[in-house]
Amino acid sequence: MLTEILSREECAKCRICCCFDSYDIWEAPVVSKELADVIVKEHKPDLEFVPKGDSFVMKMDREENEDLYYCSVLDHSKGCLLGTGKPFDCSIWPLRVMRFEGKRVIALSPVCPVVIKKPVSEVVALAKKLQDKIFSEADKNPDLVKNYEVGYVILVVED
Numbered sequence: 001m002l003t004e005i006l007s008r009e010e011c012a013k014c015r016i017c018c019c020f021d022s023y024d025i026w027e028a029p030v031v032s033k034e035l036a037d038v039i040v041k042e043h044k045p046d047l048e049f050v051p052k053g054d055s056f057v058m059k060m061d062r063e064e065n066e067d068l069y070y071c072s073v074l075d076h077s078k079g080c081l082l083g084t085g086k087p088f089d090c091s092i093w094p095l096r097v098m099r100f101e102g103k104r105v106i107a108l109s110p111v112c113p114v115v116i117k118k119p120v121s122e123v124v125a126l127a128k129k130l131q132d133k134i135f136s137e138a139d140k141n142p143d144l145v146k147n148y149e150v151g152y153v154i155l156v157v158e159d
Ligand code: SF4
Pocket: 006, 010, 011, 012, 014, 015, 016, 017, 018, 093, 094, 111, 112, 113, 114, 115
């Protein structure tokens, strides 16, 4: 969804957002029941899920001797096994829908090394363009809305 400011090639070289540590594992993508069923049926029959509200997150194994958790559907050579069927969280990354002082906002994660270097006006313009879609998806699935974290750049505040 962010192809205007982020290329496939840049992501293929990076893949930071498909791995987590114990400080940002809360960023693990929210998966609906329907998507969880598809993942089990088509990709990972043994994968376990952890409930999150009415949704789920995929169980991830900690790397040996490292505080790192790779997403369970990341193939280290091919990328995300889900292709175009990624969780909504991943399709808008590094944008996040968050709760800040009682309002929903669209914020930019400081973790993405590519988008954080773009002119902020360009990223705000894209967030504004996507806001109806993002907030409407959050209406359908409130589990997508994360609590605000310091360092995330607020781009759009819902009216
Ligand atoms: S962190 Fe940014 S550049 Fe890296 S893979 Fe994710 S979206 Fe792409």
